[in-house]
Every structure is written in C-alpha cells, then in structure tokens.
Amino acid sequence: MPEPILTIKNLTKKYGENVIFQNLDLTVNEGDTIVIIGPSGTGKSTLLRCINLLTRPDDGQIWLDNKEITARGTDEDKVRQHIGMVFQNFLLFNHLTALGNVKLGLDKVKKMSDKEATEKAMHELARVGLADRADHYPGQLSGGQQQRVGIARALAMDPRIMLFDEPTSALDPELIGEVLEVMRQLALEGMTMLVVTHEMGFAREVADRIVFMEKGYIVEQGSPNEMFNHPKFPRTREFLWKITELYGKKEKEAD
Amino acid sequence: MDFGQFISYIASGTVYTVGVTLVALPSGLLIGTILALLYVYGGKAAARVMNLYSTVFRGIPPLVLLFILYFAVTKGINLSAFWAGSLSLGIVSSAYQMEIVRGALLSVSGDQLMAARAIGLSRLQAIRYVVLPQAVRLAIPPWSNEAAIVIKDSSLVYALGVPEILRRAQLIGASSQRYLLAYLSAAVIYFLLVFGTTRLLAMLEKKLTIPSNP
Amino acid sequence: MLTWLGYFERFGKNFLHGAGVTLELTAIGLAIGFVLGLLLALARCFGPKWLQQVAGAYIAVFRGTPLLVQLFIIYYGLPEIGIAFSQNMAAYLALGLNSAAYQAEYLRGSINAIGAAQMQAGRSIGLSKWQTIRYVILPQALRLALPSWSNEPISLLKTTAVVFLIAVQDLMAEGKRAATATFDFVGVYLAVALVYLVMVFALDALLKFLERKTKIPGMDIETSR
Ligand SMILES: Nc1ncnc2c1ncn2[C@@H]1O[C@H](COP(=O)(O)OP(=O)(O)OP(=O)(O)O)[C@@H](O)[C@H]1O
Ligand SMILES: [Mg+2]
Secondary structure (H helix, E strand, C coil): CCCEEEEEEEEEEEECCEEEEEEEEEEEECCCEEEEECCCCCCHHHHHHHHCCCCCCCEEEEEECCEECCCCCCCHHHHHHCEEEECCCCCCCCCCCHHHHHHHHHHHCCCCCHHHHHHHHHHHHHHCCCHHHCCCCHHHCCHHHHHHHHHHHHHCCCCCEEEEECCCCCCCHHHHHHHHHHHHHHHHCCCCEEEECCCHHHHHHHCCEEEEEECCEEEEEECHHHHHHCCCCHHHHHHHHHHHHHHHHHHHHHC | CCHHHHHHHHHCCHHHHHHHHHHHHHHHHHHHHHHHHHHHHCHHHHHHHHHHHHHHHHHCCHHHHHHHHHHHHHHHCCCCHHHHHHHHHHHHHHHHHHHHHHHHHHHCCHHHHHHHHHCCCCHHHHHHHHHHHHHHHHHHHHHHHHHHHHHHHHHHHHHHCCCCHHHHHHHHHHHHCCHHHHHHHHHHHHHHHHHHHHHHHHHHHHHHCCCCCC | CCHHHHHHHHHHHHHHHHHHHHHHHHHHHHHHHHHHHHHHHHHHHHCCHHHHHHHHHHHHHHHHCCHHHHHHHHHHHHHHHCCCCCHHHHHHHHHHHHHHHHHHHHHHHHHHHHHHHHHHHHHHCCCCHHHHHHHHHHHHHHHHHHHHHCHHHHHHHHHHHHHHHHCCCCHHHHHHHHHHHHCCHHHHHHHHHHHHHHHHHHHHHHHHHHHHHHCCCCCCHHHHC
C-alpha cells in the first residue's frame, strides 16, 4: 500500500474576486510522478505555489507527510526546505556561480560547514551532469544548463517532493532533451514529482498519472494509457490531441 | 611666503574635506539603506512615510537643510562644527542614497526573492544573501555620482567655519591678496578628489561585474 | 512648535522678494547654461577631435569641482587679472557655466540616442552635415532630452542657494537677515526651506506639464535606442 506524501483537500485560491480554483483535491503517493496538464491561465502555477506556501490558499488543507502545512503557526521556511521547486525561467541567483547557487541553501538554511556544503553541492551538480560547470555564473551557462543547476539547487535540500513548473517551456527545442533526461532519471531513482509540462512524450513514458486541469477544476485524471487511449471526457481527448500535435512538432524539430 | 607653503596650506584642508566626506557618505548610506529597505519591504504605511521624507529632503537646497540641521543639532548638544556639519550632510545625502538603493532593490526582480524563499531561506536571509548582493552591483554607478556630489557639497561646511579646502583658500587668499591662485588651487584639489573617487569606484564596478557570455 | 510659521507674517515680503531673485538666478543660469550646453554637446558629438576633447575637459572640470569654488574664482579671483563682475553678474555666470556642463551631458545622451542612423538618412537625401544636425537631429534630440533635462531646472534652483555667500540678495540672504534679527536660526531656515519647497514643487508641476504637452507618441529613450 503506497503512502501518500502530499494530500490536498478542498483547496481554494482567489486573487481578489477572481477565483483561481475551488475545492480542489489531489493526492500524491510516495515515488509517483504526476504530470499536470491544462490550458494557460488554469491555475497550474498557482497550485504549485500554494503547495510550496509561496502564496497562501484561501481555504482548504494541505498535508505533507501527514502533517498539515496549512495549519496556523506552521514554520513556512521549514516546509519549503522539504519541497523542491523548479521554475519555468530557472530563477538562478545571478550573482552566484552554479556551485554557489546549490550551496546557498545548504550553507544558510541547513547550516552545513563549508566543506560539507561544497561536497554535497558538487554531488548534486554531478547528478545533473554539470560538475565541470561548477564555477560558471548563470550568464555563462546555456538555458538547459541553467535549468539543470536549478534542479540541482532544489535537490540539494533533500526534498520529499519536487515541483516542476513548465521546466522546459522557456528552452530552445535542442536544449529540452537534456533537462527531461535529468527528470526521467530522477523519476527512476524514486523521487516523488509533481510536474506541470506539455511534453507529452515525457508524460507518456514517465508519468504514473496525468491530471488534466481546466478553469480551476480537475476534469479528469488517470494513467497515461487511460488518458491517451480511453479518456472519459471529449474535452480531455481534444486537449491532448491538440498539444500532442503542437508540441510533437517541436520535438521532431529538435531531433 | 613661497608657492610651496601657499599650496600646502590649502592642501592641508583636504584632511577636513575628506573627513567630512568620510562621515557624511557612510552615514548617509547607512540611513539611506535602512530607509530604502523599509520603503521597499516595509508595507504601505512605511512606504508613504519614506516617500514624504524623500520628497521633502530632496526638495530643499542642501545648504538650507545643512543650516537647519546644524543649528538644531548644536542647540541640543555640544558638537563641533565639523561633526555637526558632517552628520547634517549625511542626513541630506541619506534621502538621495535612499532613492539609489531603492531603485537598485526594485530592479532585482521579485522572482529572485521567490526563488530564495523556495529553498527555505527566510525573508531576511533572502534579502541579505540574494537581493542585496545583486542590488549593490546595480547601485555602484549612481552611488559613484552621489559620492562626487557629497565631496563637492562638503565645501558647504565652509559656511560653518570648518577649515576645509575652500576656507583655507579664502584665508590665505586674503592674507596674500592672491585670490585667483588660491581658489584655482582649491579647484584642482577638489577635482583630483572627485576624479580619483569616481575612477576608484569605476574600477570596483568592473571588478564586481558578474561574468557572462556575450 | 510651529511658531516659525509666524515668520511669514513678519518677513513675508522680504522672503517674496528674495524668492523672486532666486527664480531670476535660476532662469538666467538655465538660459546661459542651455546655449553653452548645446554648443558643448554639439562640439562633443560632431566637432573635430581637438574640439571634442576641449568640450570633454570643460564638462569634466565643471562637474568635478564645487559650484562654490567656481563662484569664488569668478567673483574674487578674476578681478586680479582685470575682469570684475558685480555680485549678480558673477552669480549668473557661475550658475550658467556650471549648468552648461550638466545640460551638455543630457543633450549629448539624446543626440547619441538619435544616432548615426539619422545622420545617414539626412545625408542620403542630400542635406549637408550641419543641415542634418539642424533639421533632423536637433529637433528630435531636444524633445528626447526633455524628461532627463527637466531635472536640471530644479537642481539649479536648489544650487542657487549658495550665491548669498557673495552677498547676492536672494532668498537665502533674506533668510540670513531674518535669522540674525530673531536669533531663531532653526525657525527662520525652516520657513525658508518651505518657500524653496513650494518653488520646487511648482517648477516640477510645470515641467511635467510641458513634458506631457510636447510628447511625441512612441518616442522615448527606450524605444529609440
Ligand atoms: N499574483 C497574482 N495576482 C492576481 N492574479 C494572479 C496572480 N497570479 C496569477 N494570477 C491569475 O491566476 C490565474 C491562473 O494563473 P496561473 O499562472 O496559475 O495559470 P497557469 O495555469 O500556470 O497558466 P500558464 O500555463 O500560462 O502558466 C490567471 O488568470 C492569472 O491571471
Ligand atoms: Mg504557469
């Protein structure tokens, strides 16, 4: 019986009058890779930011490892340590080298000694294949390399779960593959991941479950096989067909 | 009196000019930075107060502010003209430096703060280790300009009787009746101070530039 | 606490007169500075090499030394070589020469932003170099410079406060007189500061109005760079 790592119940988020999503439920089991898809403006990014407490939900609860993180008096900084986040536009710290980016959290949050932090950071950089770029600044790295550093930075905190917000959508087609490869490897190693992406090849191959979100609701979720081959709702089929068409082309170009 | 003595008498005022600058500039930076942090991260009410501070202080001629602060300070406590003048100039400068720091803070994108929070840094840590180091680099060119202004404005304490370069030029000009030479010498010294300082800061800026591929 | 506001009753007329002199100093300094600043900017951008260097040196020297020193050189120094000015003339001149250096930099920035492309465009239809400058580059550069240039009048207005040190009868001089009469230095200078603030705000509003009036849609430093 797999253990749920993340449980979301009745989650509601509004920006002023604007309801982004309402009464949303989602469970993520240990070791699962969940891919979230859905049209622009649906609230996918907002959902990830709520999970990481980067923005406060208006109602509902989130549990991480059976502890409610939306409870009053939760130490938010502590929670964020256990949730890794990878951003669409990388958001590396521009004034720090690749190594410095990965080390900062180890140094200031985990309070490791410099030697320990360096060792651990180098290990994470090696994991994403960038040990030889440790002393490069973000401005000296390609987009794909920057995103891999972003992943290493999140991994260094030994998170229980990794959130990816369209990690490849700001990349040139020829750089997408190297990032997806790192993510595929992570999934194989058993990392729990929640991934917003439109890379259907990745979803088909790696996802344990695909979640289709639209206008703040989860329309349908299921295994890749169910979703691609026997979707319950015509809307799901339509959307999947559309993005496979759109992004499939891009993937071909990249080859 | 020979020319060497003439010049060295004026030049010895440099100690005061540099002294005034070295008190005014850092104290203005300290106050300005604190106020800028309050302005940017302190909520709406704080921002409104800081905006008022900035508008009023930058709307009054430095000399007038210097007089107000100088007379107000020396009425309360027994401070020498040097210290009262320098600190007053520091307060004048703080309003300008606040704007410099604020501009730099704002041009480091809010996303950087979010990314820092995402790995578990506290708000204060995120500002300290991620936003400020980047803001400092952006602030150097306008700050260099402000440093030049403070060096030049240090000549205003002449009016308070501090024996800095300009005051000494006046004194020796009067005793030797060679005003032109005296004030030209003063101008040269000021120029060297301003020029040297801006050059130094330009070098610092170059040194701190974050490497990137073109 | 606010007893100093009472000084407006007692010295209001004097302050008003002084403020008039201050505005006059600002206007004349600005005008001298504009003409000379424009010449300097043109010299820097289009002059022969030696002239570019002369203009550059002028700008560096006048920006690199305190106005007060420049003022004293003109008022106390120059008479030694037979060039004597009245207090007001010396003040106009010092403010104008000083402001020219700053105005030249604003104008240079916008001339550069208009750039070589417009020069080529002008020459390509057969205009001479100076005709291109006169009819193509300057009309654009002057409008483009307005937003950054509009710092200068306010900055200059504040700068004029030092000229009372050579006994020009401006607002500061009136303030000093009132201060010695009442012995309330802090209070009087607070009142004086308020008058300066009002002038600065009024000037700022005027400049913002001008900027809006002369705005060319779609044209600013950002888009033309
Ligand atoms: N800070 C905010 N303040 C107000 N509204 C916001 C804010 N952030 C997001 N929104 C709104 O919330 C809605 C959902 O945005 P969100 O970024 O979560 O969508 P998304 O599904 O990630 O879309 P995309 O595919 O474009 O990234 C949008 O309509 C957006 O305008
Ligand atoms: Mg999004």
